[in-house]
Amino acid sequence: MPSQTLFLNPLPKTPLQPTSTLLSESALNYQDSYVCPVCRHGQISAMTLMDAFACSFCRHIFSANLPTQSIQVVDSSQPMSWRWNGQKWQSVYRDAPSLTLVVWLIGIILVTLPGSIVWLSSALFPPLPTSTWAWFPKVWVICTFGIHFLMVSWLVVEHYQLPLYVSTRIRVAQWLGRR
């Protein structure tokens, strides 16, 4: 039925619109609010009379550079910055590579060294197999490895400021503050 086909195509054929203009793409400005790049939970919006943004959730403050469409966190030990690409944040400069190297070096030493020392001492001076505490060195070695591993994991997520870690930490702080 040709009439029905005509009815289904009422719009004249036009060249495809560039899809980017149809999406909610906008340049970084002080009127809008954006998802926080640190906690990925709160919204950052401009602070009154300042070239800066603040997060409603994690309270981090960011200095803004509109010509380069970028922001940098100013109240953190990590000099992290992000560029707004119109839709989301892109990490520009994570941190000093030397600091990352130190963090990983300390991490590896902290995980391996104490546990190895405890294991070595139990291997050199093993308890009597008939002793009731014969199981103790093994458990102690596992605990030493486990606890140091947890410590290093915390160090690594703190260093990289993982969004999930940051938002969880703030929720816990808020929960503790409410009690």
Ligand SMILES: [Zn+2]
């Ligand atoms: Zn935030």
